[in-house]
Amino acid sequence: MGRRKMRKIDTLLQPGRIGNLELKNRIIYASMSLRSTDGMGHLSEEAIESMVYRAKQTYSPGLIVFPGLQAYHAPGTSCGWAAHISDDETARRIALAVRRVKINDVKVMATISARGTRLVNGTHDNVGPSNMQFAYEPYPARALTVSEIKERVQDFIDAVCRSREAGFDAAMLHACSGKFISLFLSPYSNHRTDEYGGDVQGRSQILVDILQGIREKIGYDYPLTVQLGVDDLLGKYGLTLDEGLQIAKIIEPYIDAIYPSTGTQEKMQNISVGYTYAHGYMLDAVEKVKQAVNVPVIAMGKLGIPSLAEHVVANGQADFVALGRPLLVDPEWITKAATEEGSIRPCIGCVNCFTYGSRKEIVPTRVSCTMNPGVLREAEYETVPEAEVKKKMLVIGGGLAGIEVALTLARRGHDVTLAEQEDALGGQWLIAAHAPHKRDYKLLMPYKLEELANSTVMVKTNCCVDEAFLKDFQPDEVVLATGAVPKTLPFELPDDAVPVVQGNDVIMGRAAVGERVVVIGGRYIGLEVAAQLASEGKDVSVVDMTELGKGTNPRLIGIYRDEIVEHGARMYPNCPVLGITDRGVDIAQMNNLLTLKADTVVLCIGTRPQDKLSEILEKLSIPYFKIGDCKRIGDALYSIRDGAEIGRLL
Numbered sequence: 001m002g003r004r005k006m007r008k009i010d011t012l013l014q015p016g017r018i019g020n021l022e023l024k025n026r027i028i029y030a031s032m033s034l035r036s037t038d039g040m041g042h043l044s045e046e047a048i049e050s051m052v053y054r055a056k057q058t059y060s061p062g063l064i065v066f067p068g069l070q071a072y073h074a075p076g077t078s079c080g081w082a083a084h085i086s087d088d089e090t091a092r093r094i095a096l097a098v099r100r101v102k103i104n105d106v107k108v109m110a111t112i113s114a115r116g117t118r119l120v121n122g123t124h125d126n127v128g129p130s131n132m133q134f135a136y137e138p139y140p141a142r143a144l145t146v147s148e149i150k151e152r153v154q155d156f157i158d159a160v161c162r163s164r165e166a167g168f169d170a171a172m173l174h175a176c177s178g179k180f181i182s183l184f185l186s187p188y189s190n191h192r193t194d195e196y197g198g199d200v201q202g203r204s205q206i207l208v209d210i211l212q213g214i215r216e217k218i219g220y221d222y223p224l225t226v227q228l229g230v231d232d233l234l235g236k237y238g239l240t241l242d243e244g245l246q247i248a249k250i251i252e253p254y255i256d257a258i259y260p261s262t263g264t265q266e267k268m269q270n271i272s273v274g275y276t277y278a279h280g281y282m283l284d285a286v287e288k289v290k291q292a293v294n295v296p297v298i299a300m301g302k303l304g305i306p307s308l309a310e311h312v313v314a315n316g317q318a319d320f321v322a323l324g325r326p327l328l329v330d331p332e333w334i335t336k337a338a339t340e341e342g343s344i345r346p347c348i349g350c351v352n353c354f355t356y357g358s359r360k361e362i363v364p365t366r367v368s369c370t371m372n373p374g375v376l377r378e379a380e381y382e383t384v385p386e387a388e389v390k391k392k393m394l395v396i397g398g399g400l401a402g403i404e405v406a407l408t409l410a411r412r413g414h415d416v417t418l419a420e421q422e423d424a425l426g427g428q429w430l431i432a433a434h435a436p437h438k439r440d441y442k443l444l445m446p447y448k449l450e451e452l453a454n455s456t457v458m459v460k461t462n463c464c465v466d467e468a469f470l471k472d473f474q475p476d477e478v479v480l481a482t483g484a485v486p487k488t489l490p491f492e493l494p495d496d497a498v499p500v501v502q503g504n505d506v507i508m509g510r511a512a513v514g515e516r517v518v519v520i521g522g523r524y525i526g527l528e529v530a531a532q533l534a535s536e537g538k539d540v541s542v543v544d545m546t547e548l549g550k551g552t553n554p555r556l557i558g559i560y561r562d563e564i565v566e567h568g569a570r571m572y573p574n575c576p577v578l579g580i581t582d583r584g585v586d587i588a589q590m591n592n593l594l595t596l597k598a599d600t601v602v603l604c605i606g607t608r609p610q611d612k613l614s615e616i617l618e619k620l621s622i623p624y625f626k627i628g629d630c631k632r633i634g635d636a637l638y639s640i641r642d643g644a645e646i647g648r649l650l
Contacts, residue, residue, distance in 0.1 A: 008306050008307060008310060008337055008340060009306050009309065009310045009334075009337045009338055010310070011026065011310055011313045011314040012025060012026045012027055012309060012310055012313055012321065012337075013025045013026070013027075013059075013338060014026060015062075016062065016296070016319060016320055017296070018063075018170060018223045018225065018256050018257045018296055018320075019170070019220075019221075019222075019223035019224070019256030019257070020221060020223065021107060021169055021170055021223045021256075023062035023063050023107055023320075024062045024105050024106075025059075025061070025062040025334075026062065026313050026319065026320045026321060027061045027062055027063075027309075027320070027321060027323060027334055028061055028062065028063045028064075028065060028298060028320055028321065028322040028323070029051075029054055029061040029063070029064045029065060029322075029323065029324070029327050030065055030300060030322040030323060030324035030327075031065040031066065031067055031068055031111040031172075031174075031324070032067060032324050032325075032328055032367070033067045033068055033081075033367070034046075034047045034050065034067055034366060034367045034375075034376060035081040035356045035365060035366050035367050036050075036081075036364075036366040036367065036376055037080075037081055037082065037083050039080070041070075041073060041082065041083055041084035041086070041090050042083060042084075042090065042093045042094070043066075043067065043083045043094070043097055044366075046366070046376040046377065047067065047083075047366075047376065048097045048100060048101070049378065049379060050375070050376050050378055051064055051066070051097075051101045052100055052101055052103070053331055053378040053379070053382075054327055054331045055101050055102075055103050055104050055106040056103060056104055057104075057331055057332055057334065057335050058332075058335045058339075059334040059335040059337075059338045059339075060104050060105075060106050060334065061106060061323075061327070061334065062106070062107065062320075063106070063107045063108070063109055063169075063170075063320075064101055064106055064107070064108050064109070065108075065109045065110075065111055065172065065322070066094075066097075066098075066101075066108060066109065066110050066111060066168070067083060067111065068082075068083070068111045068112075068113035068174055069083050069084060069085040069090075069094065069110055069111060069112055069113065069159065069163070070082050070083065070084045070085070070086060070113060070114060070115065071085070071086060071112050071113065071114050071152075071155045071156045071158075071159035072084075072086045072114065072152065072155040072159075073086040073087075081356075081365070081366075082115065085110065085112070085159050085162050085163060085166070086155070086159065088162070091162040091163075091165060091166045092166075094110075094166050095165075095166035095167050098166055098167040098168055099167060102167070102169075107169040107170070108167075108168055108169055108170075109168060109169060109170040109171060109172055109223075109225065110160075110163035110166070110168040110170075110171045110172065111171075111172050111174050111227070112156060112159045112160055112163065112171055112172065112173055112174065113173075113174035113179055113180070114152070114155075114156075114174075114179060114180035114181070115179060115180065126139050126140065126141040126142065127141055127142050127143070127144050127148070128141035128142075128143065128144070128180075128183050128189060129143060129144065129183050129184045129189055129190040129191070129192055129196065129197065130143045130189065130190060130191040130192060130197075131143045132189065132191070134178075134189075134266065135266050135267075136178070136265050136266065136268070143192070146194060146195070146196070149196055149206060150209075152180070152206075153206060153209045153210050153213060154213070156173065156181075156210045156213075156214075157210060157213040157214050157217060160173075160214050160218070160222075160224070161214070161217055161218055164218060164222050169223065170222070170223035170224065170225060170256075171222070171223075171224055171225070172224075172225040172226065172227055172259065173207070173210065173211075173224075173225070173226045173227070174227050175207055175226055175227060175228050175229060176227050176228060176229030176261035177229060177261060177263060177264055177265055177271045178229075178264040178265035178266060178271075179265075181206060181207055181210070182229045182239075182264070184196060184197075184203055184204075184205075184206045184207070185203050185204060185207065185229060185239055185247060186203070186229070186232050186234075186238050186239040186264065187203065187237070187238065187239065187243075188232060188234055188237050188238040188239070188264070188266070190203050200243050200246045200247060200250070201250065204247050204250050204251070207226070207247070207251060208250065208251065208254070211224070211226075211251060211254035211255065212254065214254075215254055223256045223257070224254065224255050224256055225255060225256060225257040225258065225259055225298070226251055226255050226258055226259065227259040227261055228244070228247065228248060228251070228258055228259065228260055228261065229244065229261050229262065229263075229264065230244025230245065230247070230248065230260045230261065230262060230285055230289060231244050231262045231263075231285055232262075232263065232264045232266075233262055233263050233264070233267065233270045234264065234266065234267070238264065238266075241285055241288065244260075244285075244289075245288060245289065245292045248260075248289055248292055248293050249292060249293060252293045252294070252295055255295060256295060256296070257295055257296040257297070257298055257319075257320075258289060258293060258295055258296075258297055258298070259297075259298040259300065259322065260282065260285055260286050260289045260297065260298075260299075260300075261282070261300065261301075262282055262285055262301075267558060268554040268555045268558055269554065269555050269556065269557075269558035269559050269562075271555075272351060272354060272555060273301075273302065273349070273351075273555065274349045274350065274351045274440075274553075274555050274556050274559070275348065275349030275350065275437070275438050275439070275440040275441055275556075276349075276437050276556075276559050277302060277349070278302070279302045279303070279304070279305055279308055280301060280302060280303055280308055280312070281301050281302055282299070282300060282301030282302075283299065283301070283312065283317055286299045286300075286301075286312075286317060286318050287317045287318075290316070290317060290318055290319075296319035296320065297318045297319055297320075298318060298319070298320045298321070298322050299312050299313075299317060299318035299320070299321050299322065300321070300322040300324070302349075303321050303322075303323060303326070304323060304325065304326030304329075304333070304344075304346070304347050306333075306337040306344070309321045309323070325347045325353065326344075326347055328347075328353065328367075328369060328372070328375060329345050329346065329347045329369055329371045329372050330344050330345035330346075330371075330372065331378065332344075343447060343450055345371050345372060345447060346371065346440070346443040346444070346447060347371065347440070348370065348371060348440045348441050348443055348444050349440035349441070350370050350440075350441070350556075350636065350637070351553055351555045351556060352368070352369065352370045352553070352635070352636070352637045353367050353368065353369055354367075354553060354555060355553055355637075356368065358551060359637075361638070362641075368637060368641065369637070370635075370636045370637040370640060371444070371447075371640070373404075373640055373641040373644040373645070374644075381644070384408060384411040384412055384647075384648065385412065385648065386412055386413050387409075387412040387413045387414055387650075390413050390414055390415065391414050391415070391476035391477055391650075392414075392415045392417075392474070392475050392476045392477075393406075393409050393414045393415065393416045393417070393475060393476065393477055393478075393479065393650070394416075394417050394419065394465075394470075394473060394475035394477075394478045394479070395409070395416060395417070395418045395419065395478075395479045395481060396419050396465050396478060396479070396480055396481060396482055396613065397419075397420065397427065397480065397481035397482040397483055397628070397630070398418055398419070398420030398422070398424075398425035398426070398427060398459070398461070398481075399425075399426065399427025399428060399429060399481060399483045399628060399629070399639065400426075400427065400429055400444075400448075400628070400636055400639040400640050400643070401481040401483075401627045401628025401629070401639035401640065401642050401643045402418060402420070402427070402479070402481030402627075402628070402643070403418070403425060403448050403451075403452065403643070404448075404639070404640045404642075404643025404644050404647065405479050405481060405627055405642075405643035405644075405646055405647040406418040406452070406455075406457045406479075406643075406647075407448075407451055407452065407455055407457065407643075407647070408643060408644055408646075408647025408648060409479075409647045409650060410455045410456045410457045411455070411647075412647070412648070414650075415456075416456065416457045416458065417457070417458045417459075417460060417473070417475075418452075418457050418458070418459045418460065419460045419463040419465050419469075420459070420460070420461050420462075420463060421462070421463060421464050421465070422461065422462070423461050423462050424461065425445070425448075425449065425452075425459070425461065426445050427483050428483060428484065428607075428629070429441075429444065429445065429636060430445075431504050431507055431508060432636070433445070434507050434508055435507065435528065435532070444636075465613065466616070467616050467619075467620070470613075470616065470617070470620055470622065471620065475622060476623075477622070477623045477624065477625070477650060478613075478617055478622055478623070478624040478625075479624070479625050479626075479627060479646070479650070480611060480613060480614070480617075480624055480625065480626045480627070480630055480631075481626075481627050481628045481630060481643070482610050482611055482612070482613065482630045483609075483610055483628060483629045483630055484607035484608055484609050484610050484629035484630065484633055485607060485608060485610045486502045486503070486504055486603065486605075486606075486607055486608075487603070487605045487606050487607060487608050488603070489580070489603065489605075491579065493580055494580075494581060494582070496581075496582040497580045497581060497582060498580065498581075498582060498583075498584060498598050498599060498600060498601055499514075499599075499600050499601070500580065500600075500601045500602075500603060501513065501600060501601070501602055501603070502602070502603050502604075503519070503521065503525045503526060503528075503529045503602050503603060503604035504525070506529050506532070506533070506602055507525070507528065507529060507532070512600075513533065513538065513599070513600040513602065514598070514599025514600045515538060515539055515599055516538070516539045516584070516597055516598050516599045516600075517533050517538050517539065517540050517541070517598060517599070517600050517601075517602060518540075518541045518542075518543060518584060518585045518596050518598040518600075518601050518602070519533075519540065519541065519542045519543070519601075519602045519604055520543050520544075520577055520585065520601060520602070520603055520604065520605060521543075521544060521603065521604030521605040521606065522542050522543070522544030522546075522547075522548035522549060522550075522571070522573065522604075523544075523549065523550070523551070523552055523604070523606070524552060524556070524557070525604040526542060526544070526602075526604035527542065527548070527549065527557060527560035527561065527564065528560055529602055529604055530542045530560070530564050530569055531560045531563040531564050531567075531569075533569075533602075534563070534564055534567035534568065534569040535563060535567050537567075540564075540567075540569035540570070541569065541570045541571075541572060541585075541596045541598075542564065542569060542570070542571050542572065543572045543575050543577060543585065543587055543596070544572070544573055544574075544575070545574070545575065545576045545577070546573070546574060547573050547574065548561075548571055548573045549561065572587060572589060572594075572596070575587040575588060575589045575594075576588045578593065580601055581595075583595055583597055583598075584596050584597040584598035584601075585598055585601055606633065607629065607633055608633070609629055609630045609631065609632070609633065610629075610630055611626065611630045614626075625646060625650065627639075627642045627643055627646050628642050628643065
């Protein structure tokens with residue numbers, strides 16, 4: 001017999017063990033906080049079905065970790081988006097979900113957590129190890145008393161015991177990223193001098209008390225894991241890796257596996273990181289933990305490339321890999337990697353999965369994904385319904401919305417033509433993905449172009465659609481996806497005003513700027529342009545009429561802010577622009593006129609819908625639908641979601 005061909009993830013597909021728990025493979029679906037609950041502490045039906053969907057794949061994870069279950073909850077207060085296992089009622093409800101997810105030889109693990117400094121949801125009673133103000137909370141934290149700490153310890157012990165009774169195969173304590181337990185571990189947030197503070201041993205005492213209490217209550221036959229923050233990434237002011245390794249050794253006698261993590265929510269860009277971080281960015285820390293302890297180690301941190309994930313386990317850097325966003329984006333990740341059939345839908349590091357609070361068009365509020373509009377509605381989006389009446393469809397505009405609606409319409413059996421006036425598809429995304437550090441963004445278009453190549457969509461580039469084209473083509477229906485164009489200033493410029501250019505043109509290298517630059521607009525494009533120019537040695541000022549970065553994702557904006565500060569650029573939030581002159585930009589600051597001298601002004605004040613065809617389509621009596629930015633300005637998530645939804649309706 002011939003030798004069997006080695007698959008790309010052969011090592012990952014080998015069985016593994018955590019304590020006495022046998023897992024069919026080394027791939028773990030990491031805890032994904034889907035922000036999908038019933039508001040009373042229970043996971044929503046959609047959240048449960050989302051896990052079931054991943055468990056039933058041909059190749060499924062060996063272990064699925066449930067979203068963080070809060071160890072305690074104050075009666076009479078709002079549960080918000082959190083799920084709980086704080087009493088017998090919530091435990092019974094979660095037990096029903098556990099039974100549904102434990103299919104296809106998939107095991108399940110509970111994450112037992114507590115949110116940061118907020119003791120009571122919906123109140124201002126913030127608590128922590130010490131009296132201090134945190135960047136991510138509007139109200140100062142109050143230091144817990146020793147008796148209160150012991151109450152919280154018991155809450156965690158009880159929660160783990162309930163997880164066992166609910167049928168979970170294992171439990172994991174969440175002790176990282178600035179949440180409750182990790183606040184005690186870090187010298188940044190723990191200034192106590194009693195038994196729960198001081199040196200590494202003292203700061204670890206709350207975690208040791210919890211672990212000891214669990215083992216005393218249920219013994220050592222129930223697999224117990226800790227997701228441990230081993231480095232706050234705050235330098236000498238926070239928990240360092242050396243101290244993190246010490247804590248790992250301290251808790252090793254009580255645990256069956258360790259799950260290292262880095263970063264803290266004091267700097268949001270360091271947790272659940274975006275496109276600026278390299279794949280496998282945590283592996284140095286993971287490998288050091290692996291060398292320091294004798295229990296299995298679970299690696300995490302942008303490991304969504306199959307060859308990288310395989311390498312981590314095959315080379316002994318870790319025993320398991322935890323994939324969160326890769327399996328959220330593509331539930332078939334393992335199957336595609338194992339069979340090498342079909343392209344894996346990539347995570348592009350946009351961290352739009354953390355923008356649920358601002359997604360007013362997504363009701364109820366819950367996590368969504370740019371690349372996978374089917375998240376939390378997998379059963380509905382598993383297949384595309386065949387169209388009852390097959391039509392000749394013309395999609396005008398080859399940006400993300402146009403591409404997605406064209407693909408969806410073609411899957412339904414329509415005769416679809418996609419017309420784009422430029423020589424390449426992508427629209428605004430080509431600008432968004434242009435910068436060298438956006439290597440993850442650059443994964444999107446090749447994936448979409450491959451989908452188009454494998455579809456029946458007829459793609460026409462360099463195609464200008466006008467009245468004559470429409471009369472000749474005679475479509476049954478048209479989808480307008482013509483996107484948006486940059487906004488211009490709302491006032492006239494004097495003839496001698498300093499040159500004004502658009503931020504998009506600066507990013508694409510189509511516009512030159514002088515040595516002194518004023519950037520008007522402090523959202524994504526504005527801060528990216530400012531960071532780029534400041535790093536080139538330009539004298540840069542950024543102006544916005546509201547807060548800089550307002551409404552943006554702190555996991556991305558924090559990166560640009562740090563770079564702007566590092567290179568000495570100046571920031572002027574809440575400063576309306578009054579005019580542009582031959583000297584520069586006049587702004588209102590503190591109710592006084594201030595002139596910012598400039599050689600060039602860069603406009604980054606957003607976009608406006610572009611639609612030149614509606615009147616013509618109405619004149620010709622051709623039914624049409626608007627989607628994406630030409631209907632309402634949004635982002636990539638909105639555009640792809642719009643295309644997927646509208647395509648299912650036409």
